[in-house]
Amino acid sequence: MQIRIADIKDNGLSLDLVEGVESFPVLQELQGKGECLFTQPVTVNLRAFVVSGMVEISGHVATAAEIACSRCLKPAEVAVDSRFDLTYTRELPEVEDEGEDGSEITAEDMGLILFDGDEIDLLDAIQEQVVLALPFNPLCSRNCRGLCPQCGADLNEQACSCGPQDYNIKFSALKNFKVDK
Ligand SMILES: [Zn+2]
Ligand SMILES: [Zn+2]
Incomplete structure (x- = not known):
């Protein structure tokens, strides 16, 4: 998943990749922990340009997972589909001012990613884009009724006999239930 800088011509470089999840250590780790199951390889389409000595990469990453x-x-079922824009540089541009607290401004502060040598390795950036695109509160369907916090019944499948009592207690019980998982 490397781009050779020499391959980026004046009119840019296009790259289309399909990589299995096993190529991405962070995604594998998520999967190993049971947090999600990737059901599709990761598809990446990108274009790279060299602009004032920096490498600008814009692209699109897509995959699918079960969470x-x-x-x-x-x-x-969750579709991961996200655009990204990344700027790689070998060295930070000169900046006059220091950061607000007097500390040095880092590449990250400037939205830049540092690289060395003749190639850019996209692996870290791509797996990060996938992780960022995973939904925080996925739903199996918009109308999912969830579990009864008192008896644990799946309310999509059956009504239970727990009355609609104190909603706040039910809500906190549900929260605890999720934390334990
Ligand atoms: Zn659900
Ligand atoms: Zn119930």
Whole structure:
């Protein structure tokens, strides 16, 4: 998943990649922890340009995963589809001022990624884009009714006999339930 800087011509370089999740250590780790199951390889389409000595990469990353529904905990199908713009540089541009607290301004502060040598390795950036694009509270369906916080019944499948009592207690019980998982 490297780009050779020499391959980026004046009119840019286009790259289309399909990589299995096993190529991405961070995604594998998520999967190993059972937090999600990637059901598609990671597809990347990007264009790279050299602009004033920096390498600008804009692209698009897509995959699909199953993540536990945040209400009922059944697997929810999630499409990951995200655009990204990254700027790589060998050295930071000169800056007059220091950061607000007097500390040095880092590449990250400037939205830049440092690289060495003749190639850029995109692996870290791509897996980060996938992680950022995973939904925080996935739902198996917009109308998922979730689990009864008192008896644990899946309310999508059956009504339970717990009355609609104190909503706040139910809500905190549900929160605890999720933390334990
Ligand atoms: Zn659900
Ligand atoms: Zn119930």
